Amino acid sequence: xxxxxxxxxxxxxxxxxxxxxxxxxxxxxxxxxxxxxxxxxxxxxxxxxxxxxxxxxxxxxxxxxxxxxxxxxxxxxxxxxxxxxxxxxxxxxxxxxxxxxxxxxxxxxxxxxxxxxxxxxxxxxxxxxxxxxxxxxxxx
Numbered sequence: 721x722x723x724x725x726x727x728x729x730x731x732x733x734x735x736x737x738x739x740x741x742x743x744x745x746x747x748x749x750x751x752x753x754x755x756x757x758x759x760x761x762x763x764x765x766x767x768x769x770x771x772x773x774x775x776x777x778x779x780x781x782x783x784x785x786x787x788x789x790x791x792x793x794x795x796x797x798x799x800x801x802x803x804x805x806x807x808x809x810x811x812x813x814x815x816x817x818x819x820x821x822x823x824x825x826x827x828x829x830x831x832x833x834x835x836x837x838x839x840x841x842x843x844x845x846x847x848x849x850x851x852x853x854x855x856x857x858x859x860x
Contacts, residue, residue: 721760721783724792724830725776727768730803730811731796734819740798745846745854746828747837750788754780789834793854795827831857 722728757780765773799822802812835853
């Protein structure tokens with residue numbers, strides 16, 4: 721949600737993506753629950769404030785339709801360690817999940833309609849049919 725809303729521009733993982741830069745899909749876990757989303761909303765409200773949440777987050781009815789789907793794409797660039805740029809270094813301190821590998825995200829585009837997919841935790845290669853569906857959605 722924070723990547724899609726533009727707040728989070730870095731990702732922290734245990735392994736570097738292959739290839740080291742390109743386009744990635746952003747998906748929502750099939751098992752994402754309303755309780756988890758309400759906990760996220762409470763955290764975001766405390767962190768960013770109610771006005772920000774009202775303008776940048778989605779209601780559960782919309783989010784629950786995203787479960788098990790690709791909802792956006794982004795360009796990524798693997799950078800290994802925490803980037804030197806002060807903006808990214810600050811973000812890395814906030815979003816550090818304890819992994820040693822970082823990548824920068826940019827050019828995030830929400831898909832007009834979620835695309836069902838079978839995902840995996842972490843970084844995984846898109847198969848060609850799914851990649852084609854994403855590209856076709858973005859061209860319309």
